[in-house]
Amino acid sequence: MKNGTCWLDQDGKRIQAHGGCILFHKGIFYWYGEDKGTKTRDGRVDFLGFSCYSSRNLLEWKNEGRILSAVSKPGHELGPDRVGERPSVLWNPKTERFVLWFHLDSADYSYARLGVADSDSPTGPFRYLGSVRPGGMRESRDMTVFADEGGLAYLISSSDGNSTLLISELDHSYTGFTGREKSILCGQYREAPAVIKEGGRYYLLTSGCTGWDPNPMLCAEAESIWGRWRLTDNPCRGEGRRKTFGGQAACTFSQGGKWYVLLDHWNPDDLSDSGYSILPVNAGADGIDISWQDNFGGIDRQWNKKNG
Numbered sequence: 001m002k003n004g005t006c007w008l009d010q011d012g013k014r015i016q017a018h019g020g021c022i023l024f025h026k027g028i029f030y031w032y033g034e035d036k037g038t039k040t041r042d043g044r045v046d047f048l049g050f051s052c053y054s055s056r057n058l059l060e061w062k063n064e065g066r067i068l069s070a071v072s073k074p075g076h077e078l079g080p081d082r083v084g085e086r087p088s089v090l091w092n093p094k095t096e097r098f099v100l101w102f103h104l105d106s107a108d109y110s111y112a113r114l115g116v117a118d119s120d121s122p123t124g125p126f127r128y129l130g131s132v133r134p135g136g137m138r139e140s141r142d143m144t145v146f147a148d149e150g151g152l153a154y155l156i157s158s159s160d161g162n163s164t165l166l167i168s169e170l171d172h173s174y175t176g177f178t179g180r181e182k183s184i185l186c187g188q189y190r191e192a193p194a195v196i197k198e199g200g201r202y203y204l205l206t207s208g209c210t211g212w213d214p215n216p217m218l219c220a221e222a223e224s225i226w227g228r229w230r231l232t233d234n235p236c237r238g239e240g241r242r243k244t245f246g247g248q249a250a251c252t253f254s255q256g257g258k259w260y261v262l263l264d265h266w267n268p269d270d271l272s273d274s275g276y277s278i279l280p281v282n283a284g285a286d287g288i289d290i291s292w293q294d295n296f297g298g299i300d301r302q303w304n305k306k307n308g
């Protein structure tokens with residue numbers, strides 16, 4: 001698949017899974033994302049809902065349909081006039097349910113809340129449980145979720161006018177918060193967070209806040225989720241590194257002992273035609289780095305090649 005372009009599903013249609021996440025469950029990859037398959041006007045599309053695609057090799061994607069759709073009732077929180085972004089799905093082994101968190105907003109991004117839904121199937125439909133703000137009434141915009149070892153899971157979102165990232169611990173059901181939280185990278189104005197855990201260290205990839213325009217990715221590192229996070233540097237290497245190769249991180253995922261980052265390449269004139277890239281993340285003793293590759297060849301082939 002050509003990185004930076006809008007990939008096609010098995011039916012030859014453009015994959016509508018922008019700002020998404022990839023979950024590996026029982027031998028299948030599920031890619032959840034924003035369905036932006038409608039007309040772009042003034043740099044935005046009506047909220048349609050979130051889609052799901054499945055694949056065994058990350059190359060051939062079957063459209064599994066919408067897991068949560070917009071609600072066409074006047075004033076509804078999930079109405080077409082709203083913003084729904086960065087759908088992120090966790091599997092909860094204790095409750096055996098899939099939990100979806102997403103950035104829920106008004107068209108002017110002042111609502112700044114989180115939506116939550118759950119399902120007993122990875123392909124949904126998901127039951128909408130409502131919206132919430134973390135830490136009482138803290139704003140929440142770009143976000144990610146991270147399932148750690150030991151069944152713990154966290155939601156990390158841009159807060160306080162996007163100036164801060166807020167880490168909130170999820171409760172045993174993953175549909176609410178324990179109340180344990182921490183503000184990090186205060187005053188740094190970072191968004192598009194995505195977590196990698198490698199060699200017992202946490203790495204947090206973020207972008208700057210420049211709307212749909214690409215900017216330099218930065219990495220922050222910590223020994224523990226509640227420890228001291230230090231901004232290190234841009235992990236991207238080579239040509240295009242100062243603009244994250246024209247993309248912005250949507251999510252990270254690990255497979256076969258290796259981490260990958262999924263990028264969105266936003267097309268603000270036609271958001272439905274925004275491209276994707278999957279790039280391997282190289283982790284070493286002195287941190288992580290990410291290099292551009294023109295094509296993504298799938299997991300199996302890369303893993304097989306490396307392991308003979």
Ligand code: DGJ
Nearest residue numbers: 019085142191192211212
């Ligand atoms: C950048 C964010 O990362 C996207 O999810 C989206 O909110 C755009 N800004 C909107 O301009």
